Amino acid sequence: MDGSLVGWDALAAWYDKKQGEEGDLWHRSLIDPSLIKLVGSVAGKDVLDLGCGNGYLSRKFAREGARVSAVDASPAMIECAKKHDPDGELDINYLVSSASNLESLKDRSFDIAYGNMTLMDFEDAESAIKETSRVLRRGGRFVASLSHPCFDNGKNSAWIMERVLTDNSFERRLYRRIRAYRQPSSEQFPWGISVIQKGFTRGYHRPLNWYARVFKSAGMAITALEEPEPTSEFLENESDGEFLLEVPLHIVFEALKL
Numbered sequence: 001m002d003g004s005l006v007g008w009d010a011l012a013a014w015y016d017k018k019q020g021e022e023g024d025l026w027h028r029s030l031i032d033p034s035l036i037k038l039v040g041s042v043a044g045k046d047v048l049d050l051g052c053g054n055g056y057l058s059r060k061f062a063r064e065g066a067r068v069s070a071v072d073a074s075p076a077m078i079e080c081a082k083k084h085d086p087d088g089e090l091d092i093n094y095l096v097s098s099a100s101n102l103e104s105l106k107d108r109s110f111d112i113a114y115g116n117m118t119l120m121d122f123e124d125a126e127s128a129i130k131e132t133s134r135v136l137r138r139g140g141r142f143v144a145s146l147s148h149p150c151f152d153n154g155k156n157s158a159w160i161m162e163r164v165l166t167d168n169s170f171e172r173r174l175y176r177r178i179r180a181y182r183q184p185s186s187e188q189f190p191w192g193i194s195v196i197q198k199g200f201t202r203g204y205h206r207p208l209n210w211y212a213r214v215f216k217s218a219g220m221a222i223t224a225l226e227e228p229e230p231t232s233e234f235l236e237n238e239s240d241g242e243f244l245l246e247v248p249l250h251i252v253f254e255a256l257k258l
Contacts, residue, residue: 005199006188008121012076014193016054021084023056027116029234030244031145032057034226034252035116038143042066045111050099050132051118055081055092062090066112069093069105100127105135114143117250119211120203123186126214133218136257142220145252148227152249153205154187156180159243176247182207215255224254 005011022028039047043065049058052070054077062068068090072078075096082094095104099115099122113132122128132142151157160175184206191199215222227248235241 004197005193006201008072008074008201009076011191011193011199011201012054012074012080014191014199015077016080016083019054019056021056021059025234025237029231029237030228031117031250031252033231034228034250035114035143035145038141038224038226038252038254039112039114042112046109048105048110048113048132048135050113050115050128051121052081052094053077053116055084055094057114057116058092059084059090062092067091069095069110071095071097071099071102073098098124098128100124100131102131102135107134108137108140110135111137111140112143113140115145117145117147119144120146120205121201123202123204125204125206129214129220130218133220133257136220138257140257141223142255142257143252144255145228145250147203147205148249148251149205149208149211150181151176151178151247153178153181154185154189154203156185156205159240174243174246180205184210211253219258220255221258222253223256226252228252 018024023032042061045066047061047066047068049068049070052058052072055070058068058070070081070092078094078096097104113136119125136142157176157178160177162173163170164173186202186204188200189203193199212222228250230241230244
C-alpha cells in the first residue's frame with residue numbers, strides 16, 4: 001500500500017468530490033432509490049444519518065423538512081460535509097463520533113435513522129445497531145443499505161461467465177461465485193483514486209443471520225427488504241450493469257424499533 005491513501009480521513013476530499021450533491025453513479029442510480037423509498041417522508045421528523053460521508057443525503061432530507069443529525073467517525077469527512085452548507089442554512093447537526101458510541105445523543109430522540117452503505121464499514125456493528133435502537137423512539141425505523149452478504153464478499157466472491165451450447169447455438173450464462181459466506185471476516189477494500197493511485201478502507205463481511213440476530217437482540221424487527229435493481233441510467237453508464245439484472249450486489253432493509 002506504499003503511496004496509497006488508507007482510511008476515510010485520507011480519502012475524504014476524493015470521496016467528497018466523487019459523491020458531490022447527488023451521489024456517484026452507483027449510489028444515485030442503483031442503491032439510493034431503494035433506500036430513499038424505505039426512508040419515506042421525512043418532513044417534520046428527527047432523522048439520524050449514520051456514517052454521513054459528505055452529507056449529500058443529509059442535505060437532501062433537510063431540504064425536505066427533516067431535522068437532521070449527521071454522524072461520521074472521520075473528522076475530515078465531517079469538514080467536507082459542512083463546506084457544502086457554509087452558512088448553516090440547513091441547520092444540520094454534524095457530529096464526529098463512532099457509530100458504536102452515540103453518547104451525546106439522547107435516548108428515544110429520533111423517528112428515523114439510516115446508514116447508506118455504512119454498516120459493513122463499522123468494526124463494531126453490533127454496538128452501532130444497539131446504539132441506533134437506543135436513540136430511536138418506539139415505532140421508529142432504521143433503514144440500512146449494504147453490500148449483499150450472499151453475493152458480495154470481497155475477495156471471496158467473483159463473476160463467472162460461460163458460453164453454453166444449447167439448440168445448436170451458444171448461450172451466455174452468468175454466475176456469481178462465493179465462498180466463506182458463513183464466516184465473519186474483514187479485509188482492506190481498494191478504491192481507484194486515479195490511474196496511478198489507490199485508496200483502501202476496511203470492510204466487514206457478516207452473514208444475514210448475524211444481522212437478524214443482532215437486530216432482534218437490539219429490540220428491532222426487520223420489516224422490509226429490497227435488493228436494488230439497476231435503473232436505466234445505471235445500465236446506460238455502467239458496463240457491468242446487465243450483470244446486476246441477474247444477481248443483486250446490494251441489499252436494503254428496514255427495521256422497526258419495538
